[in-house]
Amino acid sequence: MSKKTRIGIVGYGNLGKGVEKAIEHNPDMELIAIFTRRNVKDIEGNNCKLIHISQLELFKGTIDVMILCGGSATDLMEQGPMVSSMFNTVDSFDTHARIPEHFKNMDRVSKEAGTVSLISSGWDPGLFSLNRLLGQAILPNGMDYTFWGKGVSQGHSDAIRRVEGVKNAVQYTIPIEEALEKVRAGKNPKFTAREKHKRVCYVVPCEGADLNKIEETIKTMPNYFADYDTTVNFISEEEFKKDHCRMPHGGFVIRTGNTSEENKQRMEFSLTLDSNPEFTSSVLLAYARAIHKFSQEGRKGAVTVFDIPFGYLSPKSPEELRKELL
Amino acid sequence: MSKKTRIGIVGYGNLGKGVEKAIEHNPDMELIAIFTRRNVKDIEGNNCKLIHISQLELFKGTIDVMILCGGSATDLMEQGPMVSSMFNTVDSFDTHARIPEHFKNMDRVSKEAGTVSLISSGWDPGLFSLNRLLGQAILPNGMDYTFWGKGVSQGHSDAIRRVEGVKNAVQYTIPIEEALEKVRAGKNPKFTAREKHKRVCYVVPCEGADLNKIEETIKTMPNYFADYDTTVNFISEEEFKKDHCRMPHGGFVIRTGNTSEENKQRMEFSLTLDSNPEFTSSVLLAYARAIHKFSQEGRKGAVTVFDIPFGYLSPKSPEELRKELL
Numbered sequence: 001m002s003k004k005t006r007i008g009i010v011g012y013g014n015l016g017k018g019v020e021k022a023i024e025h026n027p028d029m030e031l032i033a034i035f036t037r038r039n040v041k042d043i044e045g046n047n048c049k050l051i052h053i054s055q056l057e058l059f060k061g062t063i064d065v066m067i068l069c070g071g072s073a074t075d076l077m078e079q080g081p082m083v084s085s086m087f088n089t090v091d092s093f094d095t096h097a098r099i100p101e102h103f104k105n106m107d108r109v110s111k112e113a114g115t116v117s118l119i120s121s122g123w124d125p126g127l128f129s130l131n132r133l134l135g136q137a138i139l140p141n142g143m144d145y146t147f148w149g150k151g152v153s154q155g156h157s158d159a160i161r162r163v164e165g166v167k168n169a170v171q172y173t174i175p176i177e178e179a180l181e182k183v184r185a186g187k188n189p190k191f192t193a194r195e196k197h198k199r200v201c202y203v204v205p206c207e208g209a210d211l212n213k214i215e216e217t218i219k220t221m222p223n224y225f226a227d228y229d230t231t232v233n234f235i236s237e238e239e240f241k242k243d244h245c246r247m248p249h250g251g252f253v254i255r256t257g258n259t260s261e262e263n264k265q266r267m268e269f270s271l272t273l274d275s276n277p278e279f280t281s282s283v284l285l286a287y288a289r290a291i292h293k294f295s296q297e298g299r300k301g302a303v304t305v306f307d308i309p310f311g312y313l314s315p316k317s318p319e320e321l322r323k324e325l326l
Numbered sequence: 327m328s329k330k331t332r333i334g335i336v337g338y339g340n341l342g343k344g345v346e347k348a349i350e351h352n353p354d355m356e357l358i359a360i361f362t363r364r365n366v367k368d369i370e371g372n373n374c375k376l377i378h379i380s381q382l383e384l385f386k387g388t389i390d391v392m393i394l395c396g397g398s399a400t401d402l403m404e405q406g407p408m409v410s411s412m413f414n415t416v417d418s419f420d421t422h423a424r425i426p427e428h429f430k431n432m433d434r435v436s437k438e439a440g441t442v443s444l445i446s447s448g449w450d451p452g453l454f455s456l457n458r459l460l461g462q463a464i465l466p467n468g469m470d471y472t473f474w475g476k477g478v479s480q481g482h483s484d485a486i487r488r489v490e491g492v493k494n495a496v497q498y499t500i501p502i503e504e505a506l507e508k509v510r511a512g513k514n515p516k517f518t519a520r521e522k523h524k525r526v527c528y529v530v531p532c533e534g535a536d537l538n539k540i541e542e543t544i545k546t547m548p549n550y551f552a553d554y555d556t557t558v559n560f561i562s563e564e565e566f567k568k569d570h571c572r573m574p575h576g577g578f579v580i581r582t583g584n585t586s587e588e589n590k591q592r593m594e595f596s597l598t599l600d601s602n603p604e605f606t607s608s609v610l611l612a613y614a615r616a617i618h619k620f621s622q623e624g625r626k627g628a629v630t631v632f633d634i635p636f637g638y639l640s641p642k643s644p645e646e647l648r649k650e651l652l
Contacts (some may be wrong), residue, residue, distance in 0.1 A: 023465045025335035137612040137639040272592040278585035286463040311632035313463040
């Protein structure tokens with residue numbers, strides 16, 4: 001294939017910017033345009049590929065795959081069907097309970113339009129889902145566990161920032177080492193939330209705020225913190241800016257199982273990420289390559305990572321893959 | 327699907343026995359027959375499913391997928407085309423340099439016969455290959471490393487057993503922890519063979535043998551040991567039987583890469599196996615499920631793990647997979 005895969009990005013937040021960077025590392029990909037709901041002139045940097053989303057339709061036929069980088073599940077449930085009525089799409093929809101509904105919507109629209117739409121890609125859902133499936137298919141007589149972190153939870157950080165007297169805050173979810181070791185040993189443990197992950201918070205207080213009260217409010221917050229061992233560290237704005245503005249994340253999918261009474265087997269997949277959005281973007285871009293190939297083969301409708309052979313993710317030909325990577 | 331996938335096994339060594347056990351853990355699979363070149367009456371246990379390989383053709387139409395468990399690459403290159411002219415097949419062909427040739431042979435025969443043949447499945451080639459591909463597709467600006475072990479190398483164990491004065495022996499390949507850590511730190515190191523793996527041997531000497539000479543012969547053996555740090559331990563036949571008759575193995579595929587100048591990302595897949603043949607068998611069986619579905623869809627010809635969507639490996643429906651595992 002000499003022709004590049006022509007990519008469009010919808011949404012110019014952290015994820016959209018990550019896709020923009022990822023395209024630079026993939027010589028078979030070409031960025032055509034970035035669509036935003038904001039006023040293009042208001043966006044810093046004045047990127048000449050930024051286009052207002054109202055112009056989307058004009059690009060029909062010039063973009064092979066549109067990567068949906070909308071900030072929230074609501075964005076994706078609205079934008080998804082709209083965009084997939086005109087373009088092949090890839091999204092990272094992660095509201096688990098609504099996946100069947102989103103799949104159904106995207107499938108209907110894409111089949112009518114003759115496009116392919118990949119939903120719920122990224123690393124979880126995405127690569128972690130693939131590893132859960134693989135573990136269960138190969139070791140049916142076993143258990144799997146997913147751990148997340150060390151990583152920033154945006155939802156928990158937001159919850160802390162809403163506490164009175166908090167100026168800024170970040171929350172790290174950290175898997176508990178002893179729990180990981182129990183799982184790796186194949187003991188098939190049952191965990192409470194507290195036994196699997198702990199929560200560590202870095203809080204910049206407002207001047208004169210009651211630190212004890214902030215700490216108490218965080219630690220007893222239902223759903224978010226009450227069921228976990230939570231540590232609250234107060235830091236200055238300077239420290240916050242210096243040490244806590246990155247978005248690290250990662251995690252583990254571990255499957256252990258027995259193939260016979262005496263033989264235990266373990267499969268483990270893990271990610272250690274300096275930047276969650278940049279890694280997620282790189283996954284979405286590899287899947288955009290696959291979706292372009294799917295579409296060229298005449299397929300249509302919604303698909304997930306479970307439907308896509310790994311060979312489609314690579315720019316290499318099947319012959320090259322067999323020779324170099326098998 | 328209410329109908330079970332009907333499995334045949336060709337070859338009744340460790341791998342074939344592993345498939346036989348794995349079928350017990352998979353209620354959607356059914357063992358029809360095990361084919362062997364040996365005289366069926368000579369085989370211990372008197373398994374009533376054992377059939378002489380000359381009877382293979384009689385089973386046409388009653389077996390959905392034949393799992394080829396021949397002991398050597400030579401077996402598979404001969405048996406493969408013969409069996410795939412009548413049945414869908416799955417094999418674990420692992421002579422890397424001859425993969426293109428084996429693929430070509432199997433593809434030609436399978437296309438003529440209207441069967442599907444999966445070649446080079448298992449964990450390496452197989453699951454490790456998938457992870458190498460995934461790492462390169464997602465983090466093109468990076469490097470990947472494969473480490474093997476701790477595990478028994480059959481080839482190296484055989485080489486020691488050929489040394490004069492050696493009664494029995496086993497060799498473990500062990501990845502060097504410092505090398506793993508350098509790779510995990512994203513330093514993109516270049517390794518000599520000696521820096522990546524070490525070799526530890528357990529040798530039962532013949533009575534009166536010259537131990538120093540055995541040790542010297544092993545450690546200086548070209549290709550097998552001379553390029554590695556090798557440790558030789560002499561043990562009794564009893565110790566050997568007690569501690570060294572299992573076939574553990576495993577390894578790591580690690581990809582590190584940068585998505586931007588400041589952000590490093592790491593993907594790691596690892597296996598820790600009590601029994602190499604039993605795990606490999608379980609992988610082959612999951613892929614047999616996929617090959618049965620491929621065949622039911624009317625596909626034909628040779629394929630590899632790169633061509634098969636993970637969804638096909640699972641007994642669950644696409645709806646269940648999206649709901650439960652995504």
